[in-house]
Amino acid sequence: MNIHYPNGQKPRKEYNPHRDLPTPHQSIYAKRGMSLEDEINHSNQYYLANHIAVIHKKPTPIQLVKVDYPKRSAAVIKEAYFRRPSTTDYNGVYKGYYIDFDAKETRNKRSFPLKNFHPHQINHMRECIKQGGICFAFIKFTELDLIYLLPATILFNFWDQQESGGRKSIPLATIAKNGYQIGYRLNPRLPYLDAVDQIIANKK
Numbered sequence: 001m002n003i004h005y006p007n008g009q010k011p012r013k014e015y016n017p018h019r020d021l022p023t024p025h026q027s028i029y030a031k032r033g034m035s036l037e038d039e040i041n042h043s044n045q046y047y048l049a050n051h052i053a054v055i056h057k058k059p060t061p062i063q064l065v066k067v068d069y070p071k072r073s074a075a076v077i078k079e080a081y082f083r084r085p086s087t088t089d090y091n092g093v094y095k096g097y098y099i100d101f102d103a104k105e106t107r108n109k110r111s112f113p114l115k116n117f118h119p120h121q122i123n124h125m126r127e128c129i130k131q132g133g134i135c136f137a138f139i140k141f142t143e144l145d146l147i148y149l150l151p152a153t154i155l156f157n158f159w160d161q162q163e164s165g166g167r168k169s170i171p172l173a174t175i176a177k178n179g180y181q182i183g184y185r186l187n188p189r190l191p192y193l194d195a196v197d198q199i200i201a202n203k204k
Contacts, residue, residue: 036103036140036147040090043188047094053193055092055099087124088135094196098133100125101149105140111169112139114162122159125152134199138182138192139175146172149195150179 037057047053068076088102102125104116117137125135135152150170158170180195 036105036138037089039147039190040103040138040192043190043192044090044092046188047193053092053094053099055090055094057090058087088121094193095200097196097200098128098131099196100128100133101136101138103138103140105142107143108169109141109143109172111171112141112175113169114159115168117155117159122156126156129153134196134203136196136199139179141172147182147190148175148179149182149192150175151199154178
């Protein structure tokens with residue numbers, strides 16, 4: 001079967017929680033160098049297994065191009081395209097709140113380029129927040145091994161400013177000041193719901 005991937009990139013190895021979830025016998029640093037997506041998947045599996053939150057990665061839509069029917073009872077996909085996700089990477093529910101966020105990585109050391117987001121993602125998060133949801137961006141500075149959870153409202157401010165001639169990136173110093181640094185732990189690997197608890201407290 002021919003499957004065409006966005007930007008020519010093939011998907012990462014399928015995540016298997018039984019194989020990939022850290023155990024107490026693993027070092028907390030054993031899997032450094034993993035992608036941010038894998039680190040979030042590890043954490044979400046822990047939260048789900050312990051009945052803390054239900055948050056999943058959204059599936060990537062597939063556009064079928066060619067399907068053969070060798071038998072009336074079976075269909076074989078011969079060609080398909082992975083389309084770009086229509087909104088953000090993850091969503092779910094935690095403590096009765098709808099959670100929606102995107103995960104981004106950059107090799108930059110001083111700022112995060114806004115071009116890593118797309119207008120439809122920003123618009124989607126705006127609409128979710130209007131309905132009382134909690135939205136944010138996971139931002140990982142890979143060269144510095146730093147991860148931050150940045151509330152979507154801060155992201156919106158910089159997004160809107162660039163439209164009127166402002167800078168096209170968010171300084172690391174601003175992210176550190178207005179976001180929440182997420183440190184590594186064993187389980188969950190990224191305890192990001194601690195930061196979400198603070199966002200919830202600020203809403204009340």
